[in-house]
Amino acid sequence: MTADGGLSQVAIVLGTRPEIIKCAPLIKACDRRGVDCLLVHTGQHYSDDLDQVFFDQLELPAPDYNLEIGSRSHGEQTGRMLEGVEDVLDEHAPDVVLVQGDTNSVLAGALAAAKSNIPVGHVEAGLRSFDRDMPEEVNRVVTDHVSEYLFAPTEETRGYLERESVGGRIVVTGNTIVDSLYEYRELAAEKSDALAELGVEEGEFYLLTAHRAENVDDPDNFARLLEGVSRFARETDREVVYPIHPRARSRLDEFDLSVPEEIRAVEPLDFLDFLRAESAAALAFTDSGGVQEETCILGTPCVTLRYSTERPETAYVGANCLAGLDPDDVVEAGSTMLGKAADWDVPFGDGRAAERILDTLAAGTEPDAAEVPT
């Protein structure tokens, strides 16, 4: 704290691609306000194309600490992160620790702060898939319950938190992904050569991302997922571009699964190229949380290759259809969503989520003043 009780140092703990993208607006907002931002990277993601490329492209400062934990079993990974983050917090004693989302890095950052008696702010609080088999669901629930500040992106998520009687202060801020997209989507349209590099035309291809453990770690599920998407592509005579996450790539090799010819697997794209591809695709097929949000914001219809979603707002507004993995259902969902007019309202706020979060932290006892007007 500063001498007058103001915010002096905010620690942000992050570790994966989506956290870097969604924390970027917070890091920049700290900078604009002269608040010291202590950046702690757990090292959960470390390959250049899941990590460094985003620091470079979003012009973020290098982390103050990189714990370099890397890929491990859930328990070992989370445990090592917990120990590493605790050491950093012991040394710096920041005013608050912010974590964003639902990864193991988020859980470790939140637990380390709570056990060091430092207030935790959970950005993207209150999301629920109601599927406890997903590691992310466990991470979300636990993180919410140890957080002092719950930055819910929508009224829907505020409702889940209220029903669970979480102890912290709930503030509806919108989602920081809107802040990021508003800053970068025009730049992506101007600067990215992704379409030419991928050899695709605007509106004439589909985008696929699939990396969730419950989909790609099971050979039958992964094969069915690929079959549904490729069948839809064949029937509608379009190609699918699949920027492939390393987890999925290694599972293809391990299961000796081949990618159908309608689907072109490419290396993960950088943020501007991915935004360009997402905006230009006729349809996106995905199991990613962030991609469900981004397609909704960018006006691209989405088919979600899962049986539950913690982003139901995207389906309520008509931007997203939950298809599951059955190939017939995927084809049907594709037909329903293809060509859908993007006339839906974006349910994730107005692009000022990061400012509201920092307003709330600065106000301390008067968080409601910062909320998204409803």
Ligand code: UD1
């Ligand atoms: C993690 C998150 C998931 C999030 C995703 C974002 C958890 C439990 N899962 O999943 O919620 O949607 O990040 O992309 O926190 N690997 C690399 N290079 C890397 C990182 C991973 O090659 O930089 C490979 C390794 O083979 C590793 C595998 O990907 O075993 C999985 O990585 P891990 O961080 O455990 O989970 P993700 O699938 O990335």
Ligand code: UDP
């Ligand atoms: N993304 C990217 N390049 C890619 C695929 C995704 O930059 O090749 C970005 C995408 O714009 C979104 C984020 O990564 O902001 C989503 O991350 P991911 O799907 O890995 O995780 P999730 O959102 O499911 O946790």
